[in-house]
Amino acid sequence: MVSKKRLDFGFNGYQAPVIPKAPRSIRRRGPRKKLVEDNKFCAFELLAAVAGKLLEETESSASSNIAEGKFPVGICTDEREKMQLIDDKALKSESFDHGSCAESAFIPEVSAQEHNLLSNFKGLRQDENDCVAEHTSVHESYDLQENIDCDIKLGICEDKNSDGCKLGGSVSVGDSYDRKLESGSENEKNQIGYISMANVSTVKDPIGECVNTNVLINSESSVQLPVYRDSVHGALLQKHWNNVKLGIRDDDENSFGRKKTSAKIRPFRPQPRMGHRRIRKTMASKYWKAGPRLKDCELYNTSEGMNTFYRYRKSFYARERCQRAHLKKRKLSKHRYDHEHSNNSISNLPEKGMRGDKSSSAVILHRASRAPAAGKGHQKVKDPHVKFSIKSFKVPELYIEVPETATVGSLKRTVMEAVTAILGSGIRVGVVFQGKKVRDDHRTLQQAGISQSSNVDNLGFTLEPSFTHISPSATPKKLPVLLPCDEDQPLPRSPTTPMIDSGISNASVEPPIVTNLDNVNNNELISPSKTTDDAIMDGAGPDSKALVPVPPMDAEALAVVQANPKPKRTEISQRRTRRPFSVAEVEALVEAVEKLGTGRWRDVKMLAFENADHRTYVDLKDKWKTLVHTASISPQQRRGEPVPHELLDRVLSAHSYWSQHQSKQHGKHHNPVVVEPLKIEETTLAEGA
């Protein structure tokens, strides 16, 4: 009683950091894997985008080559390969889902769409078809890329023959039909382009349907919820955020009194396949080993940084569960999840700066300075350049709701989550010129009337969330071979997995990444440049490599790359976040054990940790185990938060005492509960080792 009270008090003050304590039962469920995969998918996009951008910069000079259709096939093929990876994943996850979730509804639909799409492109070469089709499946990346690229490209390519801007070195729909164009008429080209786009949107639909009710969807024309969004969007958004709120509430340790209810929620997910266990274990171990090295990380445990992340993630879980439960809109969840991850990953990219801006800091783009590339800068040199100085981005309005009793900290986190959610879900940049949104990405700045002379103040950029990521499922065909089972293949990828899973890498932007990389490499894992995923990183075809040296970024990007695509079957199974026992907890534990003895952890838990949902009786048992050990070693060998001698002494005493006075059921005498509790005073610290 006493102990409990005391403990409670302590805990309240402690305000346990919010870390998802995802119950194993939930965590363990397989589906997560899928999410991760998608996550990878997303990461691809992002990476591709970033890489593309880089390429572009480097490539601006070489862009002419691209324009000339220099590596059509190359690109296509390359891209196809990449896509296949994605597709593969997609397939896997799809089928996976099929298994247990009755949400496969879209699949057929999507397939159909796909067919249409393909049929529309009959005229094109097969490989082109593939390209296009695949692109479709990942159209989001285009969007993303476009947003990033157009900015620059438009200016650069302005005077190019093709009215469409080449999108960096990365493959894109544009490439597909642009090439076509080259051998066809302008008209034809446009048509193709049109078709392409149409299909893209068509394909999107399925998902849209799925997601719509929940989240704000971007249907190309309706997306901008930012400042310019309409009420409808607002509603959607709001809804979305409500979810967020729910998630938070649902998870989080702040709600100690909550009991395990939330933890009981069972996601509708397929059971993990055999073999995961093993894998997971392995990964866990590795991760664990890496753990100590993540000192910096540890700090986050109690700091906002880490917590935010976890919390964020958790909220996603929650939302996900919620959505699934109520809407079974798996797609959405998945995407969200992906986004979340990709977001985290991407945050490690050099582009960080840009991302940061989203949160409304100031950014400055000097297109002019980057446009002209060394050497063959032909006509570009003459192009007037427009300089943009983006002081800040307009951030989409966020609807946040928290109880009055929420702490400021939690409010911050909530906001953070909201922001992160948007960022993570894929941000799109919107251009608003003279109060109007400029949608046509293919228009040149000139055409849009944006010039240095024009009042720059009339130009604005907005950040638009795009929850539209198309589901990989949209692309059927492709390597259907390695279906689901593939997930059980631990082999090469496992090593990286832990990192990803650990969430640590994602959690904190800096140290972890580096660490991860090291670890990964040490694990002889990937040599960055070899990763299949790297291919994607390389962006467009073969040349890209040559074009893009990018040293620092590589490292970072790499980290990301590995973190995502690699572990196809990554199981999100996260190891519970480490939560060192505080002295107060130790004290409570000691007191409880003194009273109840060892072997009755369940009771100990109920007595002293009733409200600490994150402490299971197993945890307590383990802790006691370590405490006993700690107490028996020299203080110099101890690590972590030092436990007062007094407590350690009591630990030894209690341990010793209960060793003799079996407290266990079958124990000799008395009824368990009545066994006289250890009297600290009487049993001296005699036997201390």
Place this chain on the structure above:
DNA sequence: TTTAGGG
């Protein structure tokens, strides 16, 4: 579900 232990 709990215990008890090994990893």
Place this chain on the structure above:
DNA sequence: CCCTAAA
């Protein structure tokens, strides 16, 4: 902390 065999 995780994982499990047993109970």
